[in-house]
Amino acid sequence: MGLVRTPARDNIQELTVEELRAKVGTGMEILDAEEHMLLSMGPQHPSTHGVLRLLVELDGETVVNLAPDIGFLHTGIEKNMESKRYLQALVMTDRMDYLSPMTNNMAYIMAIEKLLGIDITPRAQTIRIILAELSRISSHLVWLGTHALDLAAMSVFLYCFREREYLLDIYEMVAGQRMMVSYYRPGGLWRDVPDEFVPAVRHFLDFFPAKIADYEALLDRNPIFLARTKDVGVISGEQAVAWGLSGPSMRGSGVDWDNRRDMPYGGYEQYDFAVPVEQEGDVYARYRCRMREFRESLSIVRQALDRLKPGPVNIDNHKIVPPPRAELGRSMEAVIHHFKLWTEGFCAPAGYVYHVIESPRGEIGCYLRGDGGNKPARVHFRGPSYVNLASLPLMAKNRFVADLVSVIGSIDIVLGEIDR
Amino acid sequence: MTHDELVVKIINENLPGVVEEARDFRGERTIVVPKARLKDVCRLLRDDPALRYDFLSDVVADDYLPDYPRFAVSYHLLSMPNKHRLRVRVWVEDPDDGPETLAELWPIATWLEMEVYDLMGVRFAGNGSLRRLFLPEDWQGHPLRKDYPLGYEEVQFSFNWREIDAKKPYAKVVVQVRVQVQEEVFPGPGT
Numbered sequence: 198m199g200l201v202r203t204p205a206r207d208n209i210q211e212l213t214v215e216e217l218r219a220k221v222g223t224g225m226e227i228l229d230a231e232e233h234m235l236l237s238m239g240p241q242h243p244s245t246h247g248v249l250r251l252l253v254e255l256d257g258e259t260v261v262n263l264a265p266d267i268g269f270l271h272t273g274i275e276k277n278m279e280s281k282r283y284l285q286a287l288v289m290t291d292r293m294d295y296l297s298p299m300t301n302n303m304a305y306i307m308a309i310e311k312l313l314g315i316d317i318t319p320r321a322q323t324i325r326i327i328l329a330e331l332s333r334i335s336s337h338l339v340w341l342g343t344h345a346l347d348l349a350a351m352s353v354f355l356y357c358f359r360e361r362e363y364l365l366d367i368y369e370m371v372a373g374q375r376m377m378v379s380y381y382r383p384g385g386l387w388r389d390v391p392d393e394f395v396p397a398v399r400h401f402l403d404f405f406p407a408k409i410a411d412y413e414a415l416l417d418r419n420p421i422f423l424a425r426t427k428d429v430g431v432i433s434g435e436q437a438v439a440w441g442l443s444g445p446s447m448r449g450s451g452v453d454w455d456n457r458r459d460m461p462y463g464g465y466e467q468y469d470f471a472v473p474v475e476q477e478g479d480v481y482a483r484y485r486c487r488m489r490e491f492r493e494s495l496s497i498v499r500q501a502l503d504r505l506k507p508g509p510v511n512i513d514n515h516k517i518v519p520p521p522r523a524e525l526g527r528s529m530e531a532v533i534h535h536f537k538l539w540t541e542g543f544c545a546p547a548g549y550v551y552h553v554i555e556s557p558r559g560e561i562g563c564y565l566r567g568d569g570g571n572k573p574a575r576v577h578f579r580g581p582s583y584v585n586l587a588s589l590p591l592m593a594k595n596r597f598v599a600d601l602v603s604v605i606g607s608i609d610i611v612l613g614e615i616d617r
Numbered sequence: 618m619t620h621d622e623l624v625v626k627i628i629n630e631n632l633p634g635v636v637e638e639a640r641d642f643r644g645e646r647t648i649v650v651p652k653a654r655l656k657d658v659c660r661l662l663r664d665d666p667a668l669r670y671d672f673l674s675d676v677v678a679d680d681y682l683p684d685y686p687r688f689a690v691s692y693h694l695l696s697m698p699n700k701h702r703l704r705v706r707v708w709v710e711d712p713d714d715g716p717e718t719l720a721e722l723w724p725i726a727t728w729l730e731m732e733v734y735d736l737m738g739v740r741f742a743g744n745g746s747l748r749r750l751f752l753p754e755d756w757q758g759h760p761l762r763k764d765y766p767l768g769y770e771e772v773q774f775s776f777n778w779r780e781i782d783a784k785k786p787y788a789k790v791v792v793q794v795r796v797q798v799q800e801e802v803f804p805g806p807g808t
């Protein structure tokens with residue numbers, strides 16, 4: 198964190214390179230260069246959750262103006278995806294929002310499936326939903342741990358990471374990878390889940406509700422936590438909609454909208470779950486929304502496990518899904534399909550689709566344009582973290598710097614998704 | 618009447634002749650409107666009591682390089698009361714003369730348009746905060762355009778370390794130090 202004292206406005210010559218960069222980098226209008234102090238918070242600040250830099254204008258300890266400066270993690274994912282085949286580009290999506298890779302996979306894969314016009318099998322749908330909900334829980338666990346850590350509650354962090362570890366083990370069990378899973382594939386899944394999967398998830402369903410109660414016992418009525426979250430970072434419902442806020446951050450302001458319930462995708466219409474909504478619009482309301490989502494996700498997973506019937510996880514179309522290994526020794530056609538699929542990939546029709554799903558952070562949309570070839574002509578992601586970050590100045594203005602930390606934690610951003 | 622049809626009907630009643638094309642693909646409706654009328658159409662879509670597209674989900678720009686008009690900008694709208702999504706599309710011939718900003722209708726548009734400008738170079742009229750967002754301030758070009766090459770970095774081995782380093786643009790003082798260290802560890806074939 199570097200401190201910069203801005204000189205008088207009429208003497209431009211006194212501006213140092215750093216101050217100039219501070220202004221150029223964020224384009225922020227400085228209200229009073231004479232009296233106020235400019236503070237550059239980040240990009241290496243622990244409570245900015247990655248490499249976010251905030252330029253903050255302070256009057257004493259009060260934030261009078263701030264602007265986010267992003268791009269430190271920009272890796273050109275959208276550009277890279279255009280030069281890869283549809284399936285090759287999948288691995289990029291894991292690396293955007295690295296805390297919930299399954300839902301990123303899902304947005305991208307469902308966009309491909311929409312473009313191709315294919316439907317998947319019921320078993321694949323159910324497994325996708327189980328893993329998407331587990332992914333929501335694991336992402337919320339990281340949020341809860343880091344958010345509490347920012348507000349000086351160290352023990353919650355350790356508990357959350359312990360439970361997250363169990364979920365990462367489940368990821369490893371199904372996909373062979375703890376984080377960069379790439380498990381969802383066009384037409385189904387990479388392969389069926391192993392036999393240990395269902396007992397492992399059932400075990401999680403058994404022990405996790407008690408853990409949620411533990412977190413709530415630590416935080417819900419903790420006076421320090423309440424003092425730092427109640428009536429902090431308030432945003433109204435109308436503002437939240439106008440500023441494109443989505444997910445629990447929006448539902449904390451009383452906007453009753455969840456893509457899983459209101460515009461169901463991938464089989465969510467068969468499940469019975471509530472959408473937690475809180476009216477206050479402050480940091481505490483957003484906290485409560487996510488805590489209640491833990492229980493709803495558990496309920497969805499429980500219903501999904503009851504529905505899980507044996508059957509194929511991939512569709513039968515070997516132009517899109519590789520043929521099973523056993524067939525390669527018997528069938529010439531299977532060999533040709535296998536060869537064509539791994540050398541050339543599949544071609545998608547010309548046209549564009551936009552598929553939206555509810556990620557742990559909000560509405561993640563994937564815009565996909567095909568030109569008839571085997572590579573996407575354009576991929577664009579509507580990252581919920583990117584859009585949610587825009588309303589940060591709105592929530593944190595005219596509050597203390599300490600509240601700014603609390604607000605950043607409450608909108609639950611992942612910089613990998615913001616910068617892409 | 619489905620909602621897809623209702624949208625076009627209401628636009629045609631209020632702003633006759635403005636819908637250049639209405640197409641359906643995979644259950645998604647796209648309406649193409651002239652660039653100059655974009656704001657009027659969007660205002661109608663947002664304010665009409667039967668439509669109420671209150672949420673701007675995303676702004677995406679496309680580059681159809683050999684074709685003309687070259688750029689297209691798509692606005693993905695969501696109507697929460699009606700649970701309906703709609704794509705409004707405009708064609709842009711000259712990226713420096715892009716569509717008008719929609720910040721007046723949805724404040725988030727400023728932020729979404731900044732991304733489009735940075736990566737695709739479409740300039741939105743009236744958006745005062747267009748600047749480099751993801752890329753450094755002195756970056757040249759807009760990477761998502763089709764005529765922007767995909768970069769790569771040559772792999773350096775001990776035999777061609779110096780040769781490839783000489784081509785790299787970054788600070789040469791550091792490079793020289795690194796070359797010395799490198800030669801101590803891996804003496805090249807000539808030494």
